[in-house]
Amino acid sequence: xxxxxxxxxxxxxxxxxxxxxxxxxxxxxxxxxxxxxxxxxxxxxxxxxxxxxxxxxxxxxxxxxxxxxxxxxxxxxxxxxxxxxxxxxxxxxxxxxxxxxxxxxxxxxxxxxxxxxxxxxxxxxxxxxxxxxxxxxxxxxxxxxxxxxxxxxxxxxxxxxxxxxxxxxxxxxxxxxxxxxxxxxxxxxxxxxxxxxxxxxxxxxxxxxxxxxxxxxxxxxxxxxxxxxxxxxxxx
Amino acid sequence: xxxxxxxxxxxxxxxxxxxxxxxxxxxxxxxxxxxxxxxxxxxxxxxxxxxxxxxxxxxxxxxxxxxxxxxxxxxxxxxxxxxxxxxxxxxxxxxxxxxxxxxxxxxxxxxxxxxxxxxxxxxxxxxxxxxxxxxxxxxxxxxxxxxxxxxxxxxxxxxxxxxxxxxxxxxxxxxxxxxxxxxxxxxxxxxxxxxxxxxxxxxxxxxxxxxxxxxxxxxxxxxxxxxxxxxxxxxx
DNA sequence: CGTTTGCTTGATACGTATCAAAGTTGGTGG
DNA sequence: CCACCAACTTTGATACGTATCAAGCAAACG
Numbered sequence: 001x002x003x004x005x006x007x008x009x010x011x012x013x014x015x016x017x018x019x020x021x022x023x024x025x026x027x028x029x030x031x032x033x034x035x036x037x038x039x040x041x042x043x044x045x046x047x048x049x050x051x052x053x054x055x056x057x058x059x060x061x062x063x064x065x066x067x068x069x070x071x072x073x074x075x076x077x078x079x080x081x082x083x084x085x086x087x088x089x090x091x092x093x094x095x096x097x098x099x100x101x102x103x104x105x106x107x108x109x110x111x112x113x114x115x116x117x118x119x120x121x122x123x124x125x126x127x128x129x130x131x132x133x134x135x136x137x138x139x140x141x142x143x144x145x146x147x148x149x150x151x152x153x154x155x156x157x158x159x160x161x162x163x164x165x166x167x168x169x170x171x172x173x174x175x176x177x178x179x180x181x182x183x184x185x186x187x188x189x190x191x192x193x194x195x196x197x198x199x200x201x202x203x204x205x206x207x208x209x210x211x212x213x214x215x216x217x218x219x220x221x222x223x224x225x226x227x228x229x230x231x232x233x234x235x236x
Numbered sequence: 237x238x239x240x241x242x243x244x245x246x247x248x249x250x251x252x253x254x255x256x257x258x259x260x261x262x263x264x265x266x267x268x269x270x271x272x273x274x275x276x277x278x279x280x281x282x283x284x285x286x287x288x289x290x291x292x293x294x295x296x297x298x299x300x301x302x303x304x305x306x307x308x309x310x311x312x313x314x315x316x317x318x319x320x321x322x323x324x325x326x327x328x329x330x331x332x333x334x335x336x337x338x339x340x341x342x343x344x345x346x347x348x349x350x351x352x353x354x355x356x357x358x359x360x361x362x363x364x365x366x367x368x369x370x371x372x373x374x375x376x377x378x379x380x381x382x383x384x385x386x387x388x389x390x391x392x393x394x395x396x397x398x399x400x401x402x403x404x405x406x407x408x409x410x411x412x413x414x415x416x417x418x419x420x421x422x423x424x425x426x427x428x429x430x431x432x433x434x435x436x437x438x439x440x441x442x443x444x445x446x447x448x449x450x451x452x453x454x455x456x457x458x459x460x461x462x463x464x465x466x467x468x469x470x471x472x
Numbered sequence: 473c474g475t476t477t478g479c480t481t482g483a484t485a486c487g488t489a490t491c492a493a494a495g496t497t498g499g500t501g502g
Numbered sequence: 503c504c505a506c507c508a509a510c511t512t513t514g515a516t517a518c519g520t521a522t523c524a525a526g527c528a529a530a531c532g
Binding site for chain 4: 154155195196198199202
């Protein structure tokens with residue numbers, strides 16, 4: 001695969017994203033010093049569970065998985081974050097180590113906001129807190145859904161749900177269905193569904209045989225979104 | 237059991253609890269109009285999943301379980317909230333129906349803050365947002381733990397963890413161990429552990445036979461906290 | 473071209489859900 | 503005070519979904 005040329009985003013891009021949208025030009029001019037854009041390759045980690053809370057990251061481009069590592073070597077994906085989302089808020093806010101690792105799922109560009117700077121910003125421009133609250137709110141809602149999903153649904157339903165969500169956040173319409181552009185391994189999907197690779201594979205194989213999904217060049221294609229939705233919603 | 241006389245808390249109590257602590261006397265005087273204390277009996281619901289977001293509640297006394305109902309009739313306890321915690325923030329903030337029901341686990345007293353009032357307060361005194369962020373942060377952390385617990389732990393470990401947590405938030409030291417003062421049914425515990433009543437009962441019975449826990453007058457007593465911790469931490 | 477990494481399939485074991493039925497408890501009203 | 507009722511608890515038998523262990527296969531890579 002040829003390496004893509006990727007232009008580095010300007011820090012000015014951040015101005016268009018919450019929480020910076022609430023700032024006036026003067027305020028922004030003051031705030032932007034000390035902020036800088038960072039790039040991460042697919043598979044790279046922004047930070048690891050347990051690291052001291054150095055900075056909060058605002059995603060400009062790409063997708064980040066929040067991953068918990070279990071002592072037994074099992075990984076669990078708590079959430080998948082997109083452009084506009086923040087990563088690392090918990091730790092930065094409370095001044096405790098990151099409670100999950102942040103892994104780039106594709107090419108990622110972020111604005112890194114050092115902890116001190118962020119706290120200072122928030123004290124000086126409390127209006128910015130609204131954006132933080134919205135982001136946390138989204139996360140609580142997602143985690144609540146995930147808990148419910150883990151308790152009442154079987155792997156097949158959970159995977160169906162996950163594929164539909166992934167298509168929504170990084171899907172591309174093509175002739176034979178929705179392509180999930182994120183380069184995900186079966187292990188990644190298993191970690192999102194709270195199951196093992198083998199079970200994830202078996203489930204996806206069954207779906208492939210039924211013509212519901214397919215894999216092309218490592219990308220998952222949803223061939224029959226309606227049937228997938230039906231599986232996701234099946235209440236028994 | 238004789239009905240206890242319970243004094244209604246004064247609205248002034250709220251002044252000592254975040255997010256109101258950040259207000260000056262004048263600000264508080266302005267804010268407190270329109271706020272009122274509400275009481276709920278054990279088992280009562282403050283609101284149901286799907287209700288319009290009428291108000292946010294600040295707990296002054298008692299404990300509230302956030303519960304999701306599944307179509308199949310299964311309940312899932314997402315979190316147990318204590319004095320100082322807020323309930324209903326998500327819905328109030330985003331203006332969407334409550335995503336879970338709020339059930340009083342014991343005698344509860346709250347300050348009800350109508351949605352409009354709350355949003356207005358937050359715009360006028362943005363410093364108050366900090367308390368909201370802290371509360372959300374706690375919830376995200378708890379839900380993350382819960383997800384991890386559901387994925388990697390077996391029922392026994394999950395229950396052990398839950399009992400220890402409950403002892404911490406509503407435990408009382410007595411001669412033969414820690415008594416969990418909340419009046420919880422086996423069904424409640426099952427809903428917290430993401431399992432069925434029968435399995436919860438079997439697990440607790442086993443623990444009782446081993447002298448780890450016991451039930452006295454419907455209250456759970458932790459007789460051997462150390463052994464319980466060991467079960468909760470066992471990594472295999 | 474060999475080596476690693478990810479994918480796939482099979483056989484088996486284990487934990488938990490489910491269904492069924494009976495026992496216990498606290499509260500109610502006669 | 504007793505009888506009754508409803509809600510909660512308990513135990514047993516069985517079925518099912520998924521983890522686990524094992525082994526082979528395909529594709530990517532230096």
